[in-house]
Amino acid sequence: MTVSVFIDGAAGTTGLEIRERLAGRDEIALIALDDAQRKNAKKRAEALNAANFVILCLPDDAAREAVSLINNPETRVIDASTAHRVADGWTYGFPELEPAQAQRIAEAPRVSNPGCWPTGFLALVRPLVRAGLVPPEWSVTVSGASGYSGGGKTMIAEFEDGTETTGFRSYGLDLDHKHLPEMQKHARMEHPPIFMPAVARAYRGMLIEVPLALYYLPRKPSPAQIAQVLADAYRDSPIVRVVEDDGETRLVRLEEDAGTDRLSVRVFGSPDRSHARLIATLDNLGKGAAGAAVQNLNIMAGFDQTAGLVL
Numbered sequence: 001m002t003v004s005v006f007i008d009g010a011a012g013t014t015g016l017e018i019r020e021r022l023a024g025r026d027e028i029a030l031i032a033l034d035d036a037q038r039k040n041a042k043k044r045a046e047a048l049n050a051a052n053f054v055i056l057c058l059p060d061d062a063a064r065e066a067v068s069l070i071n072n073p074e075t076r077v078i079d080a081s082t083a084h085r086v087a088d089g090w091t092y093g094f095p096e097l098e099p100a101q102a103q104r105i106a107e108a109p110r111v112s113n114p115g116c117w118p119t120g121f122l123a124l125v126r127p128l129v130r131a132g133l134v135p136p137e138w139s140v141t142v143s144g145a146s147g148y149s150g151g152g153k154t155m156i157a158e159f160e161d162g163t164e165t166t167g168f169r170s171y172g173l174d175l176d177h178k179h180l181p182e183m184q185k186h187a188r189m190e191h192p193p194i195f196m197p198a199v200a201r202a203y204r205g206m207l208i209e210v211p212l213a214l215y216y217l218p219r220k221p222s223p224a225q226i227a228q229v230l231a232d233a234y235r236d237s238p239i240v241r242v243v244e245d246d247g248e249t250r251l252v253r254l255e256e257d258a259g260t261d262r263l264s265v266r267v268f269g270s271p272d273r274s275h276a277r278l279i280a281t282l283d284n285l286g287k288g289a290a291g292a293a294v295q296n297l298n299i300m301a302g303f304d305q306t307a308g309l310v311l
């Protein structure tokens with residue numbers, strides 16, 4: 001079976017990465033607009049309604065506009081922007097989130113690709129909330145660093161043209177980051193986490209961390225119990241892997257999963273087992289964006305979910 005796919009925003013950072021992953025796949029026929037037409041509303045509307053699948057790699061407002069241009073009921077949409085991640089009528093495109101999520105995605109007409117930060121946060125926290133180890137009303141904190149391609153063409157230029165010379169900068173200091181609603185909703189928690197993002201002088205890669213005071217949690221789980229819940233959650237996943245703490249290699253790098261579409265989770269505990277640090281690594285352009293979009297497309301079209309991915 002061949003499906004037609006139109007990437008709206010194909011010349012952007014995420015769009016280009018998706019094109020790379022789809023290139024050379026016989027089962028996919030790409031609909032492309034040339035440079036002179038790619039922002040022409042009429043041409044975009046034609047392509048949006050001609051494709052079996054549309055992948056939106058646009059700023060939020062342009063993504064909303066693109067959805068409004070679709071009148072073909074057969075066109076199925078994957079939106080990589082933030083516009084629809086907590087919206088009614090959209091299925092959250094994180095197949096590993098719940099046991100039935102991949103099936104929901106397979107049947108959905110509209111799928112929102114998760115944000116890169118929520119992908120790491122939810123991979124660490126959602127299984128613990130589901131297992132009752134972290135109560136829904138708990139106060140959780142999430143910190144981390146992203147490669148600068150996470151900010152798209154504008155931030156890439158800022159880091160590469162000499163405008164920004166730092167090695168590492170904290171941001172999100174209004175404590176109102178656009179990813180908070182999806183973190184709270186899809187973790188099924190009563191409050192958003194305290195979120196402390198940073199951007200580092202690396203093109204791609206992310207390290208996302210959640211600390212837990214285990215002694216303070218109602219069920220006082222050990223680090224091993226936390227690791228076991230995560231291992232059980234991702235046992236069948238070809239994309240999320242739980243890396244055991246071997247007690248020796250206790251360094252985790254931002255670039256751990258850069259250049260791949262996988263996501264790795266790790267749990268480290270203090271000697272007295274009262275504290276834990278949960279760490280997720282991924283590529284912001286891989287499982288954090290393009291890899292996730294291609295995985296969702298594969299699931300929706302009935303292909304092997306890992307087709308075209310680098311694992």
Ligand SMILES: NC(=O)C1=CN([C@@H]2O[C@H](COP(=O)(O)OP(=O)(O)OC[C@H]3O[C@@H](n4cnc5c(N)ncnc54)[C@H](OP(=O)(O)O)[C@@H]3O)[C@@H](O)[C@H]2O)C=CC1
Nearest residue numbers: 009011012013014057058062080081149150152153284289
């Ligand atoms: N970068 C990342 O790591 C991640 C990005 N995302 C999301 O993916 C989406 C795309 O981000 P990213 O690729 O980084 O951004 P970029 O800025 O790199 O690319 C956006 C692209 O959209 C094009 N564009 C803007 N407005 C229109 C329009 N009205 N019609 C057609 N094309 C338009 C831009 O054109 P032009 O080239 O002329 O500027 C550009 O090519 C965003 O919503 C972002 O939040 C999600 C997860 C991670």
Ligand SMILES: CC(=O)N[C@@H](CCC(=O)OP(=O)(O)O)C(=O)O
Nearest residue numbers: 081082115116117146150151199
């Ligand atoms: C380093 C950096 O700035 N990252 C972006 C998030 C990138 C991402 O996940 O994309 P969405 O915009 O689709 O949510 C930020 O924090 O706003």
